Amino acid sequence: MHLRVSHITKRFGSAAAVDDVSFDVPKGSFATLLGPSGCGKTTTLRMIAGFYEPDAGDIEIGGRRVNDLPAHRRGTAMVFQDYALFPHMTVYDNVAYGLRVAGRPRPERDKRVNDTLTFVGLGGMGGRWPNQLSGGQQQRVAVARALVIEPQVLLLDEPLSNLDAKLREQLRVELRILQRRLGMTFVYVTHDQDEALSLSDWIAVMNAGKVEQAGTPWEIYYHPRTAFLADFVGAVNLVPARVESVGDGSVTVSFGPHRASVRRPVDVSLSTGQEVRLCMRPESFTIAPAGASANGLALSGTIARRAFLGDTMRYWVKVDDREWIVDQPDPGATETLDGAVLLSLRPERVHVIAES
């Protein structure tokens, strides 16, 4: 593993900001720490960078334990949320700083700085001062400044959060392309699940100082292990249910008057009679006027509310005593529904969370 974090803990006073966190990041991958505000993401990142001292645990980079190395010898570089550009240096000098510190000869420095500036789309802007740049340009300088020293691991702490939505989306794509092209290892911190899902090879979702679950964006989105996680990474229907029988690879659950045989989650033990929750994403349903033919699990209800979100129409449908969230894609292609409707869902889209 390129970056290995094992059992690190950091306490401020008596409260643990990071509590026994472990994860591995392979070389060249884009790893993200995702979680709500205050869950310990920044603290974890700063321990990797060497700005905080873990109270317990080890950090290894490239197979070498770095706990005892000062921040400037770790081969990490950090991109800060507020960019932290040096205001008294030009863009060129900002980007050249790391190479100057490393004592690189002038011709090499010039070439690498100019290449990197071009690479991030700031060719010819080396002479500007940071306060002459837009937020997005400053952000690119911050990335260029960190990239140019070719760190073993690039650490990014919410680097896009100060930008407007449009620019954020654009830079998100650029960052991902950049990382792929360079094959550099990125550890990225964000509280924005869209950002995490779209950027990452791998996500660790943190909550209250612990890693709740780590895996690919796909796993995190469709197979969350806890209700917190399911809720945190997007809209979800979490329905209490009971295990009726456990089969090989499948499990039969009941909720209200309904029964369904669904996929059995791996790595989780379930027993008959156990209270669980079913996790179903709004876009997994199909919604049709009452009387249509069902496909898989069928639930009939009435529409309570709806919201037009542009790319989808979101309905809140009352089934028995619960409101279900259901998304209908491409609302312009069909007419808006009202009154009694039929929801249907293929059983393999139902995910069981062994937590009541």
Add this chain to the structure above:
Amino acid sequence: MRSLRREPALLLALLAVIALVLVFIVYPQVQVVVAPGSGGYASFLEGGTWVTPFVHSLEVMALSTTSAVLLGFVYAYAMVYSDMRWKPFFRLIGILPLLSPPFVVAASYILLFGPRGIITYGVFGQTPIIFGLLGIWGVQTIAFFPFAYQLIADALSRSDARMEQAARNLGAGPWRVFRTVTLPLSRPGLGAAILTTAIYIVEDFGNPQLIGGQFTVLPTQAYNLISGFGEFTSAAAVSTLLLLIALALYLAKIRLDGGRSFVTISGRASSMPRPPVPAVLSWACFSGSLVLAGVILMVYGTLLVSALTVLFPINLAPTARHFTFVVTGSNGDALRNTLVFSSVAALVSAIFALFAGWLVQRGDWPGRRVLDFLLILPAAIPGIFFGIGYLTAFNQPWLDWVDRGALIILSMVFWNIPVGYQAAVAGLRQIDRSIDEAATSLGASRLRGFWDVVRPLLGGSLRVGFVTTFVRAVTTLSVVIFLFTPATTVATIRIYQLVNDLNWGGATAFTVADISMAIAALVIFAALARGRLALGMARG
């Protein structure tokens, strides 16, 4: 702490700073405090000779602080709140006393009101007794109200003008707004200003020494015991008593404002606009300020005229002979010493304070609160005490190889550490920690990051520290009065000696030369600050 162990260079630098602070701030003071020993203190307290100067000191402090603060308040209110005219003029006049040794007010006072004073004798034909309590009271009021003005104006202008606007919009009159909004909001700042003024006054040595006569206060008592009788033990006890008073005031002040305010010379722009005050109040402010500015001008005008005339006030024929006297021979050396000692001290002090401020503000090692306290402690140490401390600790035979000039420089460096230190800490608060960390994460050691990134960004703090320290160094008498030798005399010492010799022409010319140095430093500072402003605009 562990992060320090990983960077030995940083750890060494920190240890060096701690060692210097221990040797040059803690050790000399401890020497003075323990010098009398418990037996010494017992007989000192029983002897009772301390009671009179102690009571005198408190009397003078209470009277002079009250009057100085009242006058300072009038001037500050006028400057901050009224829209009177001539504000730039009043601002300049208000700075002048900060650039001069406070005890020259006493000299001017003698010239004006002394037995042969131009007003008392020249106008009224009287030779009154002007020495004693009334004289000290009057002189210290005039000498220190400009300091009170600076501190109070600072406290008042910190109050948020928007709140006052809001109160005015709700229908409150100007006086009511001032009473119910401004005063409560600026109360801690005002309290701190009063306490700081009280410290300046109770520590003042030059004025009571020149016009106190038989009326001794603690600083003059300490000086007389040493220089007159060689009674070192009693002097140490007396100055320890003085230190206790100053320290009590200082701790009270820290409780109020967290140790912020200091009369520093900064290029701060004028404050936010305030709600308008009635025209009549503006006129009252203008008249009051005019009178006070007139007093200041009279004090310094007298010195200037005396410096330029043959024998003030008897022979007013213009002459340059006093200035010739001042720049030649040992006097010229004294002037040069002042310039060299003060420049070196200001430079070293400002840089050391900046570095120490960075270590404390950005550090995560245990004990940084203690270092923080030690670095602002000299602000509470009376100059006379500091001087006695250096005398005790370093005026030793085994240190004879050390140049006495170096000792004077060291005393100026460390007595003024709080100035640069507070400027540095205030500056560092404006710079996000992530700027330091960015340098570190790009491969620079923390020391390198300090040098490449923090130091250039704190140029403003460095300049404030340098100029204020320089001015305090060229104007201090009490710190150096025990440390000078014939070869290392400085201007303030010479002024003091010449006043005692009743060589008024020489004394006043020396004063003018001394103040000119301070003014020159300030002008250069202002020019540099403006240069930076212009540069900033070109970049922005």
